[in-house]
Amino acid sequence: MPELKVVRAPVAENREVAPGVFLLRLEGRFVAEPGQFFMLRAWERDPLLARPMSVFDLSPQALAFLYAVRGRGTALLANLRLGDQVKLWGPLGQGWKRVPGRIALVGGGMGLAPLLWTAKQFGSPLDVYLGFRHRPWMVEVFRSLADHVHVRSEVGAPGCTQGLVTEAFSPRGYAACYACGPKPLLLELHRMCQEAEVPLYVSLEERMACGVGACLGCTVWTRSGPKRVCSDGPVFPAAEVFFDALP
Amino acid sequence: MPSLEVQIGSLRLKNPVMAAAGTFGFGQEYREFFDISALGAICAKTVTLRARTGNPPPRLWETPCGLLNSIGLENPGIETFLKEELPKMRKLGTVIVASIWGEEPGDYGALAAAVDKADVEAIELNVSCPNVPGKGFVGAQAGFTADVVRSARAATTKPLWVKLAPEGEVLAAALAAQEAGAQALCIANTFRAMAIDISTGRPVFANVLAGLSGPAIKPLALRWVYELFPRVEVPLIASGGITTWQDAVEFIMAGARAVQVGTGNFVDPLCTLTMVEGLKKFLEERNLECWEVIRGCAHRR
Ligand SMILES: Cc1cc2nc3c(=O)[nH]c(=O)nc-3n(C[C@H](O)[C@H](O)[C@H](O)COP(=O)(O)OP(=O)(O)OC[C@H]3O[C@@H](n4cnc5c(N)ncnc54)[C@H](O)[C@@H]3O)c2cc1C
Ligand SMILES: Cc1cc2nc3c(=O)[nH]c(=O)nc-3n(C[C@H](O)[C@H](O)[C@H](O)COP(=O)(O)O)c2cc1C
Ligand code: FES
Numbered sequence: 439m440p441e442l443k444v445v446r447a448p449v450a451e452n453r454e455v456a457p458g459v460f461l462l463r464l465e466g467r468f469v470a471e472p473g474q475f476f477m478l479r480a481w482e483r484d485p486l487l488a489r490p491m492s493v494f495d496l497s498p499q500a501l502a503f504l505y506a507v508r509g510r511g512t513a514l515l516a517n518l519r520l521g522d523q524v525k526l527w528g529p530l531g532q533g534w535k536r537v538p539g540r541i542a543l544v545g546g547g548m549g550l551a552p553l554l555w556t557a558k559q560f561g562s563p564l565d566v567y568l569g570f571r572h573r574p575w576m577v578e579v580f581r582s583l584a585d586h587v588h589v590r591s592e593v594g595a596p597g598c599t600q601g602l603v604t605e606a607f608s609p610r611g612y613a614a615c616y617a618c619g620p621k622p623l624l625l626e627l628h629r630m631c632q633e634a635e636v637p638l639y640v641s642l643e644e645r646m647a648c649g650v651g652a653c654l655g656c657t658v659w660t661r662s663g664p665k666r667v668c669s670d671g672p673v674f675p676a677a678e679v680f681f682d683a684l685p
Numbered sequence: 686m687p688s689l690e691v692q693i694g695s696l697r698l699k700n701p702v703m704a705a706a707g708t709f710g711f712g713q714e715y716r717e718f719f720d721i722s723a724l725g726a727i728c729a730k731t732v733t734l735r736a737r738t739g740n741p742p743p744r745l746w747e748t749p750c751g752l753l754n755s756i757g758l759e760n761p762g763i764e765t766f767l768k769e770e771l772p773k774m775r776k777l778g779t780v781i782v783a784s785i786w787g788e789e790p791g792d793y794g795a796l797a798a799a800v801d802k803a804d805v806e807a808i809e810l811n812v813s814c815p816n817v818p819g820k821g822f823v824g825a826q827a828g829f830t831a832d833v834v835r836s837a838r839a840a841t842t843k844p845l846w847v848k849l850a851p852e853g854e855v856l857a858a859a860l861a862a863q864e865a866g867a868q869a870l871c872i873a874n875t876f877r878a879m880a881i882d883i884s885t886g887r888p889v890f891a892n893v894l895a896g897l898s899g900p901a902i903k904p905l906a907l908r909w910v911y912e913l914f915p916r917v918e919v920p921l922i923a924s925g926g927i928t929t930w931q932d933a934v935e936f937i938m939a940g941a942r943a944v945q946v947g948t949g950n951f952v953d954p955l956c957t958l959t960m961v962e963g964l965k966k967f968l969e970e971r972n973l974e975c976w977e978v979i980r981g982c983a984h985r986r
Binding site: 441468484485646648651653654656657664 | 709715746751757
């Protein structure tokens with residue numbers, strides 16, 4: 439029996455929460471596991487493809503995404519007004535599973551998008567590490583969910599320690615770590631976690647067309663052969679996907 | 686009640702809407718969205734003699750109203766397809782078309798022989814994939830196409846369809862395929878095209894060339910269907926930028942017997958289902974008994 443629906447949902451909120459970063463809340467009853475994503479479109483034929491977006495937050499009445507304006511698609515999303523319709527399908531992909539014990543969630547920039555719903559679902563004992571280039575944003579919502587929230591700004595910002603998120607982070611003592619962000623960050627975390635022998639799960643991004651596993655356009659190479667980011671991932675054990683990354 | 690049915694050679698389809706090879710996997714992904722038995726047929730991902738891992742990423746690039754892909758025929762190989770994927774496909778409740786690709790004409794014979802014993806209704810010979818590295822693919826070739834069809838024809842009694850490239854010796858290859866025993870022609874696969882990443886100044890794809898699909902190619906594919914229709918006898922199956930029922934009607938009016946939807950599935954997972962419903966309404970509202978009334982009507986003077 440079909441289980442996935444293509445739906446239209448009205449915009450309940452679309453607000454710029456940091457320069458170029460928007461929070462989009464859509465009305466409706468949705469379900470999603472932490473780390474899963476939806477395909478979204480708010481236009482007819484152009485751009486041609488829908489855009490993959492991680493679940494940022496979920497409530498019984500609404501589903502929220504946090505997105506950065508990058509190109510045409512996300513610029514169109516940023517123009518959405520209250521009541522406009524967004525077409526979407528999901529939840530898609532394999533999210534992350536909670537490992538018992540103390541865990542760390544690490545996000546670099548937009549990489550924090552999938553971490554809020556994850557923190558809410560996973561619960562304590564849990565620490566959050568967030569890295570930003572400039573001024574931090576969206577940090578407050580994590581405070582009540584995590585035991586500790588560590589924040590770093592690469593170039594420095596008022597009230598925020600300057601530095602890389604990896605300087606604030608050590609995998610020691612964690613049962614597992616979960617990370618999303620730019621590739622160099624994920625690789626460095628992988629190196630640290632390998633050394634400490636702590637499992638690391640990373641959420642990857644690839645260009646997508648179908649988003650459901652049918653086109654084989656989003657393939658990444660893994661230890662066990664080619665895998666689809668959209669349906670075998672986006673979450674993978676770092677050791678599976680970065681197997682050739684360490685010297 | 687109008688009939689949506691169409692006849693492709695010896696095969697009867699409940700309606701003219703099919704899923705195109707390589708865009709619908711082995712049917713399992715879209716089963717999550719709708720009851721696939723609503724479709725006229727589905728073409729499986731192209732399979733080869735041995736498993737292929739395909740091309741390195743990136744494999745996709747969006748263009749204005751189009752999509753460039755360089756998948757490179759990633760597939761589990763014929764054996765795994767027949768053993769693991771086909772039984773699941775059979776449960777979808779519609780006609781299953783196997784798609785095969787080989788380096789040499791003999792490969793098509795070997796693949797067709799393997800499929801001959803399997804439970805599929807037809808075999809589509811993919812002689813038009815632009816994304817297989819190192820082969821110097823140059824579009825449709827009449828001689829090669831004839832050899833491929835002959836090799837497959839000798840190995841199976843199943844209906845053979847030939848999927849042509851939209852460039853090269855298109856007409857000659859179409860006639861050669863028909864002559865060698867093809868029951869239908871699928872026109873067409875993707876167009877060879879490319880993109881350059883201006884941030885690196887390099888071609889986006891490792892192979893440089895990739896295949897262009899989507900609405901951007903619809904008028905180009907339509908032209909081929911229109912040009913081939915008066916020149917060939919076997920049924921034409923249209924492929925290229927078909928995403929709405931109106932597109933499908935246009936291709937039928939140009940002479941197509943059926944249509945395949947590829948990129949449209951990515952635009953909306955329910956694309957094919959909506960198309961079938963739209964076509965049904967179209968026949969009802971126009972009070973048309975069947976497709977024959979309008980097929981090729983664009984040629985009438
Ligand atoms: C599983 C997954 C989850 C994601 N979650 C989020 C999120 O929560 N918040 C967020 O801001 N962004 C997220 N992204 C990235 C987001 O999808 C892209 O930034 C977005 O598609 C860019 O579209 P555009 O039209 O603005 O840019 P364009 O550059 O115009 O896009 C052109 C094409 O490239 C693709 N593309 C461009 N950048 C990326 C990218 N980084 N990853 C994948 N495809 C890309 C687009 O989808 C489109 O097909 C996610 C990506 C994936 C794969
Ligand atoms: C991602 C992708 C993968 C494809 N894989 C195959 C394939 O394996 N075999 C094949 O014959 N055609 C393949 N095609 C071509 C399509 O079946 C179709 O003929 C072409 O995309 C034009 O139709 P469209 O514009 O509706 O997509 C592929 C197309 C795309 C976009
Ligand atoms: S985007 Fe199509 S398989 Fe992943």
